[in-house]
Amino acid sequence: MSKLYKHLFSFALIILLCILGVGSSDNEGNSTSSQEKTWYSGGTLHGAKMEDWSRASYDNRLATSADFVTKMMQMDGNKIPPVDQLKPIAQTLETAITNRNKDGIADNQDVSTIAATCWILINK
Amino acid sequence: MKMNRTRKSILGIVSIAIGGIIYILWREQSLLMFEWFKSIGVINIVESMRSFADKYYSIFPKWVYFSLPNALWLFGGILLFASIWKHHCYEQYFWIGIFVTIAIGSEFGQLLGVTPGTWDNSDILFMIVSIVCAITLNRKGVGNVKTL
Numbered sequence: 001m002s003k004l005y006k007h008l009f010s011f012a013l014i015i016l017l018c019i020l021g022v023g024s025s026d027n028e029g030n031s032t033s034s035q036e037k038t039w040y041s042g043g044t045l046h047g048a049k050m051e052d053w054s055r056a057s058y059d060n061r062l063a064t065s066a067d068f069v070t071k072m073m074q075m076d077g078n079k080i081p082p083v084d085q086l087k088p089i090a091q092t093l094e095t096a097i098t099n100r101n102k103d104g105i106a107d108n109q110d111v112s113t114i115a116a117t118c119w120i121l122i123n124k
Numbered sequence: 125m126k127m128n129r130t131r132k133s134i135l136g137i138v139s140i141a142i143g144g145i146i147y148i149l150w151r152e153q154s155l156l157m158f159e160w161f162k163s164i165g166v167i168n169i170v171e172s173m174r175s176f177a178d179k180y181y182s183i184f185p186k187w188v189y190f191s192l193p194n195a196l197w198l199f200g201g202i203l204l205f206a207s208i209w210k211h212h213c214y215e216q217y218f219w220i221g222i223f224v225t226i227a228i229g230s231e232f233g234q235l236l237g238v239t240p241g242t243w244d245n246s247d248i249l250f251m252i253v254s255i256v257c258a259i260t261l262n263r264k265g266v267g268n269v270k271t272l
Binding site: 003006007009010013014017018020021022023024025026051054055056057059060 | 144147152154155157160190193194201204205208209215223226230239240241242244
């Protein structure tokens with residue numbers, strides 16, 4: 001095989017490997033209008049540990065935060081706001097929970113416990 | 125055992141395939157690859173494989189699901205470049221260098237928030253181990269091997 005073919009083959013291999021790498025990344029920032037409507041659905045981290053939270057996708061964390069927000073608002077006796085007003089609150093809670101596990105210090109704690117603590121601190 | 129080009133390429137493909145299988149079976153479905161599976165119409169097959177594999181999720185430690193696939197991708201990629209080029213030639217180092225730079229760069233990009241994903245120290249550790257293993261295997265390929 002000549003050097004030219006080897007270079008072409010290597011270039012194709014880089015592209016292929018990058019495509020594989022991109023395929024294994026989160027589908028964040030690629031949201032379509034239908035995904036935008038359902039940003040609050042599909043959260044699966046309600047019973048998870050913080051270790052799982054830290055490794056989960058942003059979409060999953062945000063959707064789980066939305067569930068926490070609605071649940072805790074109900075418990076506080078507050079009216080659940082419309083979805084567009086709920087999003088910034090869920091984003092704030094998501095950030096607060098995520099920041100609680102910097103360097104994995106809360107890896108073994110329940111997400112629900114951290115969420116409840118963050119909720120209290122946010123509303124102080 | 126001498127690592128000739130064929131062995132390197134087979135080992136490279138197998139390690140990338142194992143990493144890919146881990147992603148397909150056990151990682152969250154928000155990954156872009158699952159959109160691709162939907163597009164090409166194989167999502168039902170993938171979902172039935174995932175439901176079968178789900179009960180085995182807890183048998184491996186977490187790093188197998190989160191850090192190992194990326195390391196296998198890097199390891200396999202280096203071996204594939206090594207299988208294309210003659211050992212110790214400039215071109216081999218050039219292409220392996222580009223690939224390693226992209227891989228490590230994308231990981232640090234996560235730290236800076238430039239590339240999607242979550243930064244984790246163990247990912248970098250596994251990547252470094254995979255680079256060392258791949259380069260060691262590659263060097264072994266030119267060892268003095270007695271041939272019949």
